[in-house]
Amino acid sequence: MNKHPNIIILAGTKADESRHEGDFPYYLTEADGVPLIQSLIENCASLNPDKIVCMFPVAEVNKYHLRNMVAQMHPAAVAHPVHESTMGAACTALLASEDIDNGSELMIISANEILDEPFHKIITSFRAQDRDAGVVIFKSLHPRYAFVRLTDTADVIEAAEKNPISPHAVAGLYWFKQGKMFVEAVKHMIRKDAKVNDSFYIAPALNELVLQHKKIGAYRVEPAQYRPLKSAAQVHAYESHGSRA
Template sequence: MNAQTTKRSPTINILVLASGKLHSKNADKEFPLCLTEIHGVSVLERIVNNAASIADSQYTFTFLETEAVRYHLVKVATLLVPGARSTQVPELSQGSACTALLAACQLDEAAELLIISANELVDIQLAEVIEEFRHRKLDAGTLTFRSIHPRYSYVRLNDEGLVIEAAQCEPISFFATAGIFWFAKTAYFVEGAKNLIRKDAHVDGSYFVAPTFNELVLKQKKIGIKELDITKYFPLKTEQQIDQFEGSHLV
């Protein structure tokens, strides 16, 4: 019998969405937001550090096709996480749900899925968040912070603290999502995103990750949240927000 080493499937797929279009300027040259260095550490590296203690994981990064080659982003990803996969997406991808779906369809659907947006940072170890979601036997979960601004996605809860509705760019509650979404199975997200697209449930032509929770709610899945102190959430969607983060206590 020919002995071969069989690669074990990961417990969790970590999907980092780093294909945002905002650029930062450095020495008269524009670079992708994910390469922005704050106190000498890039946004991409900070995200990896936040998830470093998550065991038995497989990383996948999404990058814009036009930037992946120009800025050697695939090499950057494998330097940060040896063995990481990369998915290149077109400029005209219709929102984060479509981008995530493009990558997630290639992953082990039985494994958990953690989706992380690279234009937001949280000051928390994500392994602790995931362990809490697992302990609560949730089917999905997200980090939230208090807000009423329509720039964010939101979830509404029932009396038991479980998600019963999600909305994009519409404050249906005080619980805004922080760009971190966990699914007990990758298949839950894949099916939810496909149904979202079939129903044409877009916002201004784009499909987003948060509203996929609505598809899980219809299937009576148990979706929870973990509240995050607003001082531990850092949006990085404008140059002003990047400057604010650079001046924060987090280094």
């Protein structure tokens, strides 16, 4: 197994038309002078990745010269323009199939969800448990999140998007022992038309792995270690106080 994973950072598929003129995208929000996307990439660097693929709306790639910016943050980082709205996060991730449909590890994170936990600590745990895939979870019942149902030994046996089937909410990080395993699972999910609110999300793809008897681990963090950036107030708090606000 290649211990130099490929990483996908999901940062939207279309420009936010509701943003005020002159405002920058949330992933360029600065804390202590460092853009959020740079903080994420620097956290990814501890995994010695082969490639960090940052998925941005094509209009923003050009407007903010994101190719130049990202390339200077880490030698493995590239900006991947998303040319139009997709049918959800799983479909957006599939746009990077050329880089991830292989035997290397794959980690997928969202740029609007911050984890106050070192990525290498999380991934090392999944490796040590010999898992085929893994998710980070925290305690919540709010239906904005994805959820997983666990066995007594903390193995994932079911996943659902925006449906609290358990108090184990997903904190926006997914890991797969092989990228091709994720690609195959998403394709199966799409063939079954397993959409939620007309979109294909990443969490339900875990159900395809469950059907294949894959071992899916769960790494728990405290609710205070997970911070979504999905509203203007949350973005402002990050800008004012940083990741530990």
